[in-house]
Amino acid sequence: MGNDLGQSPDEVQFRFRDDEPVDHAAVTVDSCCDQTNATAVRIEPGDDARVLLPFLDRLALVEVNFPVFGDGRGYSSARILREAGYTGELRAVGAVLIDQLSHMRRCGFDSFAPDKRLDEEDAARAFATWENVYQRAADARATIADKRHEA
């Protein structure tokens, strides 16, 4: 069971989806590519998210691990998956902090399993920090520039 990285759904603190969470553990990217039935996978910072693109149809959960909060590779992994059309759950796991929530959300994460539980009120404020945004990203929000030039 060396590939069982564990993460039961009740450790998820914030979830912006209505579907049922996947009820089994995620496997590594390597295992995911070898096993034809894996539906949940965990990406580590050094993994190339594009390796998963052929399997997106069968994946229901992708966890992106942040072993340290300062390693920002997971933000790119998230956007790459969303840009490729992945619509399943995209979960940020590990060193997920209040001040990263809004950016992670923009990169396509729709569930969050921080390794230390976050203050609910602070988190609610963090998710709502940016009423408007400058860049196009995975959340498909209209940007400030889009709004400036709306017909």
Next chain:
Amino acid sequence: MYRYDSYDQAMVDARVEEFRDQARRRLEGKLTEDQFKPLRLMNGLYLQLHAYMLRVAIPYGTLDSRQMLMLADIAEKYDRGYGHFTTRQNIQYNWIKLEDAADILADLATVEMHAIQTSGNCIRNISSDHFAGAAADEVVDPRPYAELMRQWSSFHPEFTYLPRKFKIAVIASEKDRAAMRLHDIGVRIVKRDGEIGAQFYAGGGMGRTPMIAPLIRDFVPIDQFITYAEACLRVYNRYGRRDNKYKARIKILVHELGAAEYIRQVEEEFAHLLSVGVEPPREELARIAAHFADPAFVDGPKTLDRSDPDFALWVDRNTHRHKHDAYVSAVISLKPAGGIPGDATAEQMRVVAKLAKDYSFDELRVMHTQNLLLPHVAIRDLHAVWSALDAAGLGAPNMDTIEDIIACPGLDYCSLANARSIPLAQRISERFAETGRTEVVGELKLKISGCINACGHHHAGHIGILGVDKKGTENYQLSLGGSEAEDVSLAKITGPGFDEDGVIAAVEKVTDVYLAARTEGERFLDTYRRIGMEPFKEALYGQ
């Protein structure tokens, strides 16, 4: 110049509130110092040797009198009555209290200013040519492109935790007055067959491993400008080294992959991102560019009365050709002989603000050489401007001379420094001013860093000085032949280092060699390139 609309203002205001909240959570113990550090850094707050330092962004070095007056007020209200202009066209205050920081940011927001991303492992303030919009030799004004990048890079959701800091410079002429190829990304806006586009260089930088950025794309169509930048950043975010902070800048990635492989990966990502569609609507660039329309220049005299020799010298040294022939750009030297390079008092900032309002269409620039600039001065007003500057101690006629030294804060302020930079700069400029050699030597760019991180740009100095710690005493290595301009090159070390007195004598010796060897019209750098290192070494270390 650019003006915030309600969206821009709301973004900056939201950031102030976000920072206030972060500071509160830090005080309540909800954030550890380790967790708080990157957050305060992304708001420009560093912990230095003696106090917090706050670095305020001046996008592409452009500001108006109202903003300069606020910088003066902040210097008096929260600091010790002065501020320090930096090599990336920003200003920093060296004596800030953490508990004042949110209030300072709120004050700045009232004049459309901020300290966003002036530090941290994110995309920093975008710098540009200080003569932008005024220079006779530019293809277009580069600032609209820099402003487009400012908005794109502010609070970028994907690129806030990069492997390391990321600096971008945007210019639009053959002449490089922004050290463009010594940036993580350097952009030159060009025109080909009537089409505007962007030439991209990537992987330049100074620090302990100086590199000149190679060209990675000769022409990016301007309606794909942001998409290409995003591709460059994504490849860096994914593959830049994170195992060693000294090897984490993009220059190491480009070097280790080789430019060709980095280009291949960027092109692949670029093609993908074009299909995703991340470019701002085309009208946005036009909207921004309208803010940078020329002021209402009027015809006037093109010559001036040169009977006052002090004035004539200042005109020759400190003014630059303007695209309108009745105007010049006038450099305000922050390098009085014996002074601290880049420092200005609140009073001086107010003098400069008034001059900008009265004589330069209410516009000012910060130069990467740590000077200020009035970009559009009518030739008929030049004497009045000079007189006012001179009276305020701002009239030193020394642009690009050996007195115009770039120096980092060094051991007087910085916790990373190994040696002092400021006192050395003061002694050298004083010495050359006293002996009258400054004028004899002419253009000579001297740059001093107090440690290997090279904030004083010593690698790019015609003469560079690097302070090191040698068994507990300050020691200075001399190097020759660097340039940050379009003829970019990295300086080479002459040999063993010197103590403080020794390095000042050494600088005099190398100027002796130059004066003896130079041919008509040759600058120090030209002579060095022609005759090579040996004659200088001989003078410094020979028997």
